Amino acid sequence: xxxxxxxxxxQKLTSDLVQKAYENTLFKERLISNPAETIEDxxxxxxxxxxxxxxxxxxxxxxxYLNIPAKPKMDELELTDEQLEMIAGGELVVxxxxxxxxxxxxxxxxxxxxxxxxx
Numbered sequence: 001x002x003x004x005x006x007x008x009x010x011q012k013l014t015s016d017l018v019q020k021a022y023e024n025t026l027f028k029e030r031l032i033s034n035p036a037e038t039i040e041d042x043x044x045x046x047x048x049x050x051x052x053x054x055x056x057x058x059x060x061x062x063x064x065y066l067n068i069p070a071k072p073k074m075d076e077l078e079l080t081d082e083q084l085e086m087i088a089g090g091e092l093v094v095x096x097x098x099x100x101x102x103x104x105x106x107x108x109x110x111x112x113x114x115x116x117x118x119x
C-alpha cells in the first residue's frame with residue numbers, strides 16, 4: 001500500500017520533472033528518449049529494472065491524450081473504518097463509490113509510482 005508520504009514525494013517528483021522539461025528542451029528530449037536513466041540522474045536513485053517508463057510529450061494543444069490506467073483490483077481495495085461504517089449504515093451506493101475509489105486510487109497510483117521506487 002502506498003503511504004501518504006510516498007504520494008506526496010511522487011507528486012513532487014513528477015512536478016519537478018515536468019517543470020524542468022518546460023524549462024530545458026534538452027532535458028525534455030532526454031526524458032522522452034531515455035526516461036529511466038534521466039530520472040535516475042535527476043534523483044540520484046536507481047529505479048527498479050522491471051518497470052517500463054513511458055514519457056509522452058503532451059504539449060501539442062492540437063492533440064488530445066487519453067491515458068488508460070491499470071484496471072483497479074477490487075479485491076485489494078482498502079477502505080477506511082469511516083467508509084466501512086458508511087457502507088454498513090447504507091449511506092453510500094456501494095458499487096459507484098467503490099468503483100470511484102478504486103479508479104481514483106489507480107489513477108493516483110499510476111501517477112506517483114516513481115515516488116515509491118526511491119526508498
